[in-house]
Amino acid sequence: MEARHTIMVTNDDGIDAPGLRSLVRVLVSTNLYNIRICAPDSEQSAVSHGITWRHPISAKNVDIEGATAFAVTGTPADCSSLGVSDALFPSIPDLVLSGINMGSNCGYHIVYSGTVAGAQEAFFNNIPAISLSYDWVGGVSNIDDYTVAAEACLPIINAVLAEIKSKTYPQRCFVNIDLPTNIRCHKGYRLTTQGKSIYKMGWRQVTSTAQGKMLSTMVMDMNSSESLDDSSSAVSRGQKLFRRVAIEHSIDDTDIDARSLQEGYISVTPLGAISPAEPNCQAYFKNWLPGVLDRSFSAL
Structure with missing residues (x-):
């Protein structure tokens, strides 16, 4: 019998968050994967890619059906790094999923997001990764929407694992997925780029x-x-x-990820570790840098 793929799940809302729990239940229900969880023991939203450096962090075993789970006294990046190492689990996972976050992560918010950082940290360690966020709206959304959102992501998760198995999955990016508020009536997947919203x-x-x-x-x-x-x-x-x-x-018309989300699409955005400046900025500084000494005196 062929070995199952191993998926490691983390997030920034904490190990008890309904988004993570719904994602894990859906993954376990497929009976296709080995599921591991290494997630913060408390809310860690908007901590970006912060890491714990000066003191140890602790990992406490948590009982979650169908998974091996640990609650960690660290940031999402800490959890991802620990989870993909061989220090906590016996082997390296095939794929890391970070989420499902309560709230979208498009545009410049990607910089602040602990959810995205969980996936990006895995990417730093050469592990394929996907960050998952649901555009929760108070008074409109409900907890069951997380289950629908997780089910909507299964085709992408399975397709990525198939590419990993065939060794054709690209290693120079990770993927950020945002799911629309009306996830039950979504319009399908749309490839997007990070906007400036x-x-x-x-x-x-x-x-x-x-x-x-x-x-x-x-x-x-x-x-x-x-x-x-x-x-x-x-x-x-x-x-x-x-x-x-x-x-x-x-939000403006160039914000392809946020705009697509508003239009009811599941936004799929490949991301890299570092965002280079726009080409016109590079051209500006190419002309500007040789004259720095002369310009510095004109400012006095």
């Missing part, structure tokens, strides 16, 4: 350290943030507390 952020002064609920990598549900945490501390004398708030979501 971003939530423009501002700040507001608050009176306590209460934590709001993260709805996506960059958007917090601020309606109940002042009352969610009864243990939150009040502001002491001479101290001011501020919290980020989303002002507006900027």
Whole structure:
């Protein structure tokens, strides 16, 4: 009998997050893979590609049916790195899946995303990887949507594993997938590129350290943030507390990933480790650099 492929799952919402649990249940139900989980033991959204360097991290075994799972006191990048090493598990996985995230990760938000970092860290270690995010909208989405989203990703997961088996899968990229809010009526897959969409952020002064609920990598549900945490501390004398708030979501016609998501497509975006500057910037600095010394004096 042919050996099963091994998939390692991580995320940034934490090991108990419904997105991860739904993804794992769908993967286990296929009876096709060996499933491993190495995920943060708590919420780690918007930590980007941060890693733990100065102190050890711990991994605690967690009982999840059909999988070997560990909750880790580290970032998504830590979890991915540990999970693809031979320190925690007996072998290297064939594929890493990071998600399913609560909220989309398109455009510039990819830079902030711990979900994308989980996949990118595997890519750094030469392991094929996919980050998965569902465009959750409060009052519209429900927990069952994660299961539908995971099922919608199965054809891509299986196709990638087939390419890995035949040794034809490209090693110079990883894949970022965003699933639309109305996942039950999605319009299919669309190959996209990373756009420049971003939530423009501002700040507001608050009176306590209460934590709001993260709805996506960059958007917090601020309606109940002042009352969610009864243990939150009040502001002491001479101290001011501020919290980020989303002002507006900027999307234009060049934002192929975000625009496709809004139109109901499953956005599939190949990504690399480093995004080079746009060609016109390279041309500008090619002409600019030789005259740096002369220009520096003109600024005085």
